[in-house]
Amino acid sequence: MVMAAIAASTLGVPLRTPFSSSSSKTWRRSIVSQSLNGSPDSTPRVGTTTVDRVGRRAAFMLSLGLLAQSKWSGVATASEFADMPALRGKDYGKTKMKYPDYIETNSGLQYKDLRVGSGSTPKIGETVVIDWDGYTIGYYGRIFEARNKTKGGSFEGEDKAFFKFELGSGQVIPAFEEAVSGMALGGIRRIIVPPELGYPDYDYNKSGPKPTTFSGQRALSFVLQNQGLIDKTLLFDIELIKIIPPR
Numbered sequence: 001m002v003m004a005a006i007a008a009s010t011l012g013v014p015l016r017t018p019f020s021s022s023s024s025k026t027w028r029r030s031i032v033s034q035s036l037n038g039s040p041d042s043t044p045r046v047g048t049t050t051v052d053r054v055g056r057r058a059a060f061m062l063s064l065g066l067l068a069q070s071k072w073s074g075v076a077t078a079s080e081f082a083d084m085p086a087l088r089g090k091d092y093g094k095t096k097m098k099y100p101d102y103i104e105t106n107s108g109l110q111y112k113d114l115r116v117g118s119g120s121t122p123k124i125g126e127t128v129v130i131d132w133d134g135y136t137i138g139y140y141g142r143i144f145e146a147r148n149k150t151k152g153g154s155f156e157g158e159d160k161a162f163f164k165f166e167l168g169s170g171q172v173i174p175a176f177e178e179a180v181s182g183m184a185l186g187g188i189r190r191i192i193v194p195p196e197l198g199y200p201d202y203d204y205n206k207s208g209p210k211p212t213t214f215s216g217q218r219a220l221s222f223v224l225q226n227q228g229l230i231d232k233t234l235l236f237d238i239e240l241i242k243i244i245p246p247r
Helices: 002-011 021-037 048-053 056-063 174-181 214-224
Strands: 110-115 127-136 142-145 163-166 188-193 234-244
Touching: 127 214, 142 214, 174 188, 174 234
Parallel strands: none
Antiparallel strands: 110 188, 127 142, 127 163, 127 234, 188 234
């Protein structure tokens, strides 16, 4: 819940709040009336009262940035849709989202630097030590890994419990290779990963990073291995902690 709050704060959107059915209907009628009257003074203002009237589902999706605007250019083609097994090969589905304030690379990876590092940038063949968060942003924003849990020795500052991999070795998903290769030491980068840059064959055992807890593995497996109408887009926060030169 704490990590969800941090994610919401970073994305600049509110978390969900309780509401009643009657208040929601009243609010909607008020909006329609205001738009018909055309009164500029009656425009609803963003604040606590407005947030209280937003539906639970909408507020929850807002907190994860899932309602970011995507642009349509005529009729969408199959390549513009998020990969869902049940709709694969169809000419319709859920369009891929373009998130505001994110940079999109040629591969389709979207990223934003939460903190720009001040150290060196890793090179192919070097081993990187990272800490990471993982969310199933395409499906209810379930967290499957948290980077604020205790790792290493209590006082020695060991990095043995952090995730590490050799850059360019193919040990991790393509999105991780691309994201980390452009980071500087000490930086934190948030990436939005489409299925084609994620886990091969939707199996986290074939390529890292792998959730370190049973609950995290179960949450990720539910999304990756589901053959229904589930968007398998993932969100990761990556912190580059250390760069180890090749021996």
